[in-house]
Amino acid sequence: MFQRFNEEELKNQISSSKEKLEQYKLQGLKLDMSRGKPCSNQLDLSVGIFDVVKPDSCFLTSTGTDVRNYSVPAEFTGLSEMREMFSEIISVEKDLIFIGGNSSLNLMFNYFSKLFMKGLPDRNIPWNNYEKIKFLCPSPGYDRHFSITEYFGIEMIPVEMNSDGPDMNVVEELVKNDGDIKGIWCTPVYSNPTGCVYSDETIKRLASLKCKSDEFLIFWDMAYVLHNLYGEIIKIPDIISECANYGNENRPIIFASMSKVTFAGSGVTCLAASKKNLASFLETARVSTIGYDKINQMKHVKYLKDLDNINLLMGKHADIIRPKFEKVLQIFEEKLGGLGIAEWTSPRGGYFISLDVYPHTAKKVHSICRDCGVVLTPAGSTFPYGKDPDDKNLRIAPTYPDIEELDFACNILCEAVKYAAATEIISNK
Ligand SMILES: Cc1ncc(COP(=O)(O)O)c(C=O)c1O
Structure with missing residues (x-):
């Protein structure tokens, strides 16, 4: 008008x-x-977490680990109970899940660091060695994803975001012809900022993409998988199994976070990937830390209890x-x-x-x-x-x-x- x-x-x-x-x-x-922060009334919902671990609490996990101490190497991947919880949340089998610290962005950054220093398992060509690396960035998208890719000097290619995910016709065309394209950012459930949910068809097309580069990765950020406004429980196809259907099980790297379930910046996060990708990530992660915060994991497990809760x-x-x-x-x-x-x-x-x-x-x-x-x-x-x-x-x-x-x-x-x-x-x- x-x-x-x-x-x-x-x-x-x-x-x-x-x-x-x-x-x-x-x-x-x-x-x-300006920023997607929970308000204090939301934060108040989780203050009970401070009561579940007290001085006289039992600090032993179901496997006998004392969370106040360093982890034994076998438990570097996180408390078994925490892995089970994330396994239910993101519908990925527990053995493929690694529990990180307080920030999923930090895990994403670490994954890129590993790729740039060591490359993918089997290939072992550090991405640093390549003259050019490009990533597809469905846009509008999340600025902090873009900051990570920009930091590593990756050329970002915007792809239009539709109401059912990225424009897959464009994605298919680009990855078919350009071997420098080594990945795509995805926030499949309630994407930041459009709020769209990827359709099953989009997910299938991502899983079955025919890429010129055999190192193509899908960074699958499930930050908002639990964050429905109207009580709908969104179940999208499990991207690892979907990719495996096309022989691409090493393609997806999944991230999730409790930042907006309990406390922003003080939650617990996870990374999930194929057996091969996870093992390779762990090699680097084990050098960078003796282990993440198990006390916070125990607090989350005891307070949150299960998926229904x-x-x-x-x-x-x-x-x-x-x-x-x-x-x-x-x-x-x-x-x-x-x-x-x-x-x-x-x-x-x-x-x-x-x-x-x-x-x-x-x-x-x-x-x-x-x-x-x-x-x-x-x-x-x-x-x-x-x-x-x-x-x-x-x-x-x-x-x-x-x-x-x-x-x-x-x-x-x-x-x-x-x-x-x-x-x-x-x-x-
Ligand atoms: C898509 C997306 N991923 C990740 C994050 C941040 O997660 P974390 O607090 O676990 O680093 C946000 C926060 O706004 C987000 O929107």
């Missing part, structure tokens, strides 16, 4: 939005919708954050619906909403919001190298602010979107 406005109507829109934004500016607000806890998280997602979507619909200047996703889980504003205005919207005291994730950060070719995507993180702050922040955001769109359209008339 905005595109059909005549010049006078656009000018009116600009001056009315400007006036409102000036008023917002005077209020000295400080609202943060975890799902109950996730239901409580959802009860806290679902109204926030719905508030954002309601304001977007009221303020931007039908104007033809913005589109957004309506995720059924995860931590984000992806907002596409009028092309070539996302940076402007971001800076107007900042001037009015609303912090958003920088425009462009959902694309490799921070470069959104259309300058239109913004990642909205509704979980941290309270609902009144969110209401305020979204009204400011929508006014900024309208102002920036009208300004852009008029400048092209």
